[in-house]
Amino acid sequence: MKLLVVDDSRAARMLIKSILLEYNPEAEIEEAENGALAVEKYGEFSPDLVFLDLTMPVMDGFEALEKIVAADPAAVVIILTADVQTKSVERCMGSGAYRVLKKLPDKKVVYALLDELKSKEPGG
Numbered sequence: 001m002k003l004l005v006v007d008d009s010r011a012a013r014m015l016i017k018s019i020l021l022e023y024n025p026e027a028e029i030e031e032a033e034n035g036a037l038a039v040e041k042y043g044e045f046s047p048d049l050v051f052l053d054l055t056m057p058v059m060d061g062f063e064a065l066e067k068i069v070a071a072d073p074a075a076v077v078i079i080l081t082a083d084v085q086t087k088s089v090e091r092c093m094g095s096g097a098y099r100v101l102k103k104l105p106d107k108k109v110v111y112a113l114l115d116e117l118k119s120k121e122p123g124g
Helices: 010-023 035-045 061-071 086-094 107-120
Strands: 002-006 028-032 049-052 077-081 099-102
Touching (some): 002 035, 010 028, 099 107
16 A cells, blocks of 8 residues: 655654554555645655645645646545634535545544545455
């Protein structure tokens, strides 16, 4: 499984990575600290799943989400944000996000989501 973790906070990226590696120690994980790098790395790395923060410098998560989904309509992007206002959640979902989770999520929530995605894979 190839994963991209995008957050301007190094601590947040480390936490998400630790949860993901606990779930799947063989996961390949790339990181980006802003939306512009996320879009670039998405194109180079072709991850199966993206964890994307909304509030970041250079390019925010809203714009990065739109660019990633425009480049790959099948992209699976999970938004991790403290901004869980209805308007923001609706904007994310309308732009192609798979799910919006409150930051920082409980690992059981992340595991359940990963299990859900795995069950949707062919042969999963």
